[in-house]
Amino acid sequence: MAKHHIEATVNGDAVEFLCETEETLLDVLRDTLSLTGSKEGCSSGDCGACSVMLDGRLVCSCLVLGCEVGGRKIDTIEGLAKGETLHPLQKEFLQHAALQCGICTPGFLVAGKALLERNLNPTETEVRYWLAGNLCRCTGYDKIVSAVMDTAAAMRKG
Amino acid sequence: MAETNGHSQANGQHYVGTRTIRPDGVDKVTGRARFGADFNLPGQLIGRVLRSPHPHARIVSIDTSKAEALPGVKAVVTRADFADQPSEFIPAGEMMMNYKDVVRNVMAREKALYEGHPVAAVAATSVAIARRALKLIDVKYEVLPHVIDVVEAMRPDAPLLHDDLFTVGVEPRPDKPSNIAKRVEIKLGDVEAGFKKADLVIEREFKTAPVHQGYIEPHAALATVSEDGSTELWTTTQGHFIVRAHCARLLGLDIGRVRVTATEIGGGFGGKTVVYLEPLAIALSKKAKRPVKMVMSREEVFKASGPTSGATVRVKMGATRDGKFVAAAAELKYQAGAFQGSPVQPGVMCAYAPYDIENVHVIGYDVVSNRPKVAAYRAPGAPISEYAVESVVDEIAKKLGLDPIELRMMNAAHEGTKAAYGPKFGPIGLEETLNSIKKTEHWNTPLRKWQGRGVASGFWFNIGGETSVSLTVNEDGTISLVAGTPDIGGLRASLAAVVADELGVPYDKVRPIIGDTGSLGFNFLTGGSRSTFSGSMAIVEAAKQIKADLCARACKLWEAKPDQVEWKDGAVRPLGALAEKVKPMTVVDFAKVAGKTGGPIGGVGRINAQGAGPSFGTHLVDLEVDPETGRTTILRYTVAQDAGKALHPAYVEGQYQGGAVQGIGWALNEEYIYGSDGKLQNAGFLDYRMPVASDVPMIDTILVEVGNPKHPYGVRGVGETPIVPPLGAIANAMENATGIRFTELPMSPPKVLKALTEKGLNKA
């Protein structure tokens, strides 16, 4: 069984890789492309730690096969900051202490950014439901939600 | 109050007590930080574990020949590769463990004692080959009857897990083995006499299910062993020095030859204070002569890493009609899982600790059953016993017509109270937490129908322990701190602030790292809410050395006598007449002349931290029940807890909030669900239901600070207490909302609806 040869764009860069059919996009990102920022918490789409953007859509990379992403655009946590400039969400997370162990943080940042791209004025309830697919066991979500809401407010001000 | 002299900068600035940005933060928000599974070595093999499908079985034979012959398989290990260990109890976090059990939990020997128990492990060149290899291992089992429930396991005719387990703590010592490993007891006064004095006696039995710590990061380890036995290990752990000790012991290695790096850790809560994969990875690497990387799947985490105990708890309390508690008794039966060592002892100790009661008698049983061996989970044992006690306290308040906070105030432990488990309390903050809850707008907000309010208090004793840190002044005056307790929640921010204030340097000039075991003296693990408490204490010691050293160097430079110089506010300062001749020198100034004045500047703190102060908390929760479906919504939550001194307020708040939400999950939806076949049915995040963001509201926090006089800054550990009150608070709120006292956790919708329907209450 020959491997698939895939060309895609990851964080704006052209990449190419080989993968077996059963390898997920998460496997490819972590093991083949050495982008270990996306985390594996469950491999069943229940924790969101592997969240990435696929053609502008928030998905769990553990639920996408590597061989499905030929010609597609993938954005991971590694692409959130621009050079040395952190994304406003990243800055707010640090300010708010919205992370303790930090394992869920990449997933929350990718998911949070996806929300703010669609809605810059979410209510607290909308934030919580949008992020319901991202599990956190350390923070109880309070500071994460505050950080997202404050980022939205800051970004609205321009 | 704690001494604060010398704890500020030359310009009077403090970092301690402020909301600094954590030094490891940027790496964590960019995905750069490396957790356990993020480490790789060239040429590494992938390790996988074969696990018992049976909850209880004798392992008759293991044939690994076909697996070993599979191309790509470089090593296979079984019980044959691990020497047996004599029985020896050692502390494991706040619990005890026995090496004889540890070696059997890491790799089954005579028997498989739970579904998921490791039976063999392989290392292969790819995941696919490793998985195929496991299928080629032929294990012959003699399936035995199993027992899951703790009360069932205590029966004399229950299936026996260990034929060499004789109950300790009963007289006379039994001559027949059983599943009851231990009986523990604490006594104060005379409860029989006390109950006679009571106007009201309430006795209730409660039941809880095992719950898992639920860390999002599965266990992971990467080991490489050289031909001379030197071993390097990267592992996600709360205690890499402990891991080193266990692995050295289990594999017959010199401790000095094993170097363990604690990777960033994606949650632990006590569950990563033990070893699972590490000895296997080392044994495989030794055989294969290549690095071996092992990562657990989520299913393996649930099936084969320790949850906390499920338990049956009977509580009996007596009070006078004006609310004074005159007698308190309890009997706790805690499951240990497949090997002894449940947290029944701390459960016994903590049950009545928040209260000043003359007559107390608590008995506990540690019982084995065919489930994974339990591991510590945040204040191990206490949430269970205190759930039961706080429920009965609430019932007493209701029956006597007393305000539940007033009732607790009346009986609250305070400075000078002798706890039933031994010590006399120094200054403590329980009353302050009760008072601050009483003053909240939350407490004074009216409720609607089907809404209920509950309050509960809780306690954890906290520990200190062996701690080593190293402080180095670099040539440019920046400070390197090497600490040895893995940072599971923002520790480095607090420690950096302490260093900055101690040495009078800006916060961002302090770079803290968690060093590997080769870089420091022994450190006990991160647990017992000790890492900030002990780490900061050790830093103060190290800083003292540096300050003394700098004073000595100043004397040389200034040709002065020791009484002519002092360290104050971030600099060595000349005193008296000397002050007209020379200017003060800061750490940065000394750094520039370090070589000339004697060599590199640094200090070490090597302590066995004593004086850990208990942390008390009181939680307040409002919830709403849908009477037609039994579903509960948490409306509002407030935590008040005594931190002694919050070195970093945001991370202290974070502990309060995180523990509260774990408690919400434990109270409402989390439980291990077993079939009658002894197999776990919900080994994943889909059906092991932890709270998601939409399940909880904001968690308001009140930082009470009753300083711990035994710590230079007044610090108390805070990490564990937050999970203790929620179970009782939520059960009390449920009673307030429905009129029904739920004595079984979790209070999941089917249970709630059934109870409401039986009383004809299931209508809006």
Next chain:
Amino acid sequence: MRYEAPDSLEGAVALLAGAQGETRVLAGGTDLLVQMRADVLDPDLIVDIKKIKETRSITEERGGWRIGAAVTGAELKEHPRLKQAWPGVVEAANLIGSTQVQGRATLGGNLCNGSPAADSVPALIAAGAVATLAGPRGKRDLPVEDVMLGPRQLALQKGEMVASFLLPTRPARSSDAYLRFIPRTEMDIAVVGAGVSLTVDGAGIVTAARVSLGAVAPRVLLVSEAAQAIVGSRLDAAAQERLEAAARAACRPIDDKRGTIEFRIQVAGVLARRAALIALDRARSN
């Protein structure tokens, strides 16, 4: 394990019909990949249908809506007019899993995974949706309630796949709603699911209704007795009670880690009533 991504229905059908070993259609992958990872499934061939135009489009057809089998829940939600016409179907599809899962999960996959607890299926059945299957002998239509026969048992023959769904046209003052019971607020598999679609006349009387229940039997149920209980009424208290009773009577659930038999039966009645009231409210303003 082979992976093919044909760009036509005929291509997909040919692959499915000609396959020798275990074959699976891949749309969103939110069930398939989980089952593969859990070692429950080990397909020899995966046929990705997302390159096929018919499976990815949402178009109006003869007053109704044709929705491709591989349209995602998120895309359904973002369509400007579908949500107004069929709020129940759209909300059901958007209750599956999380935001991340809704970005991939599809109506076709949700149905063909063969779980009686599937969230979108009761809404589709209540809507009277018809599945269009493509197979070696051409296309055929099957009401959605006839597609899932039991857990993991479909009425599809070898080589057949679901290509699209047709939501029918219907009169003014019609709407639908879907409710499910889960212990948390998100992320759980439905313990009970209830989909109701109805039409009212100018006087507020229900003139047509369909009621479907999920997770209370080996397949998703179309409960005609429950519909009959409310047709001709204003969904007053007596009608609501009849509806609840009919819903409960139709249940044949199991005890499992998500709910007990008695719980499911009881809650099925409650949800059917609540969903009907929401649908009524929406229908009045349509």
